[in-house]
Amino acid sequence: MPPKGKAAPKPKGTENIKPSTSSSNSTSSPAAQQPTTSTSPSGNTPTAPSTIGERSQQRFHESRPFDAARQKLGLSGLSQAEQTGWVSSQLAARSSTSTGSSRRTTPRLGPKAQRELWRHVNDASLPIRTLKNKKSAPTPADVWGTDRAGQKIAGYSIARYEERAAKRTALTALQVTSRAFREARERAKRGLVVTRDHREQPIVLVESAKDVQEEKQRRRQMAALRRELYGEMTGEFRQDPEWDGVEPIPQVEPEAALATISYPEEYAEAISYLRAVMLQKEYSPRCLRLTDHIISMNAAHYTVWLYRAANVFALQLPIPDEIDWLNGVALANLKNYQIWHHRHLLVDNYYPTLASGPPSTLSRFADSEREFLSAILAHDTKNYHVWSYRSYLVSKLGLFDAAEIAAMAALIGDDVRNNSAWSHRFFVVFSDPRQSTPGTAATDADPAVPREVVDREAQYAMDKIYLAPQNQSAWNYLRGVLVKGGRGMRSVEGFVSEFVRGLGEGEEREDVLSTHALDLLAEICKEKGERERADLCLRRLGEKWDRIRVGYWEWRRRCLDDGQ
């Protein structure tokens, strides 16, 4: 029952009820309490909290001034004043916060009792709300959780916490403005109607480049704050207002996949956006930029190249510009083959324009292509995909010309063993539609090839053989030329013999400068019917000069007898 009348206010500090830190051996006994004095809940000056955890703890107990004592001593162990104080604060707390269902449990006091209650509460400065613990935060300090480094925020000093709170406020402010930006776009898209004066008007989105810049800036700041406060990473695309409205499609792996795939986050995010736009078949500048972004992370991604090509064609971008871009990527990814297939597609697409324009356009393009091919081949002289593209280019643009042959000569000049250059030269010379029979196999003679050309090419091969007698490419070339020209191998017998000295005349005198020469000599001898000498050549090859292929040389010897 609340005491009547206004009691003299109790000086602070004298009555020793310390809620939070009441030690278990508190000596205050009920008898020691003064029944007539009201107890001040904040009976003593607590030490100033150094952390917010401590502050929470203090506040918690400040709002429950009699709880500690009650739990320790039981209600009957409290003094009269304490008991009434406790009851009053319970009643006050319930009645001031009662809503809905708790009304049933709240006692209903008559008006007089209520006046008494509130007077007591006022006099004794009782708290009318008590802080409760959440299940997730068993002690008051726990409610603060942990920061991004896993440290308990409860351990923060007040000042440090204020800083954090300021950041959170800043983040909220930014989020509000950002949301406004997004909603403006949404409204414009929905075409919501403004009926200010009851006239229907469509919403026009007024958004300047500056607005977008500001929004980008804002999102960057938001991302930075989120990372700092919560350790959350915001993807690049979420930060970019350009990509609002596209919902990325994440990779979905079947459960317990046998060969599951996991990606670094930035790459995964980009790919999920790629899936989304590919599904919608969107072709736009932002998609083009997206393909560039993905290619820079993984130039081997097969599908993204095809999608890029689709974008280039759909947007009707000037092909030379795309080729400029591609050149950079090619130089940075020498082993990649999709790049060259992409180039192939670009040229296919560009060709009608080239063919229908003045001849100078085509020749200029051919020159620039040749220039780039030289540049890239300088890095990797035998790259099969580059050479494959080169063959295609020659066929497509009809580049069976002196410039192409000169380019091959330059490469062979640099490295006489560059088989790719030799192979390409053969193609340029012997598939030239002006001086060959279309559809002839590479292995067949072709009377349409002028004699001077055959002479020239044979001489070229022979000149190069002198530089490197053991070079397969040049010998294969020579044979191929002779076949094309319909000439027997013996037309070069003199030349071949220069590389074989003292055959069969003993270890001291026998000197073979080229196993290919000895091989060809065996063939020539067989052609001429000189079986013994042919056999000698082949035997010496298997015995000494090319032992690793003895199986082959023995078979050739057997063929001599079969008359093959």
Added chain:
Amino acid sequence: MAGEDGFKKLPSELQLQLATTAHVKYIQSLDARKDDYDYWLTEHLRLNGLYWGLTSLHLLGHPQALPRAETIDFVLSCQHDSGGFGAAPGHDAHMLSTVSAVQILALVDAFDELETRGKKGGKAQVGKYIAALQNRQTGTFAGDEWGEEDTRFLYGAFNALSLLGLLDLVDVDKAVDHVVACANFDGGYGVSPGAESHAGQIMTCVATLAIAGRKDLIDADRLGRWLSERQIAGGGLNGRPEKREDVCYSWWVLSSLAMVGKTHWIDKDQLAGFILSCQDPEKGGISDRPGDMVDVWHTVFGLAGLSLLEFPGLQPVDEVYCLPKSTIERVLGK
């Protein structure tokens, strides 16, 4: 050369042994390497990788080392309604991954599952997808609807269709003509008419002719000679003149030689020694050259090469299909 240093590090007795257990463990570990950047960079090869790994295990005599049910589940999860398979779930269908899918299903004897649990149309649908990629003018095949053409796709198509028993869906004669047009002056074959001879392309062309029953169109002597020239000092094989040796050419070159019956034209012992020196005997796997990093591509082709050389401890491999002979006998009833 860097490779030689790696070679010298191996104790000599290890050099000549096949590290079967290590290889099996290596292949089993491949799926778990999700923190390797290389793993996600090569996702467009995922299904192919599974074929390489599984074939390796079969050749090593450990076909059960990868779980059959999960293998089938994964393969089927890559299939599209068109019948084709992508390299990984969610990837667009492509010839190469489709071929790998068919080869894997052949290995684990799961064509029935393809009929019952695959996309509507079963085997016939897969055949339809592949056949649609043939360019009926030139006879060659594209990899997908984007049209890149390569003799690899031609070979892949023939490989898969013949395993499915559906080779008659395509114009075989036109394809054969195209292969013949790719024959070069030096005896080899290139990726397209006029392109440089390359051992990889040669294998695809020769195998295509083998499947079509037209090996008579090959100048076996000239081709054999060009192929025999691939062997360099040390025993390894390269893919073109004056290029470095690489274990994968143990397959491309050797299987081509086998198909024209000329494997005795190279030094087999030296080649076997070279392949074995490219193993990582502790961690398993085979690399392109001694001492380099291993990968599953070189592992399967190194093992297939050793099998063709009749190295003890390996199941016989079919030189046309790059699958165990037992699988081919079961599927084609040879």
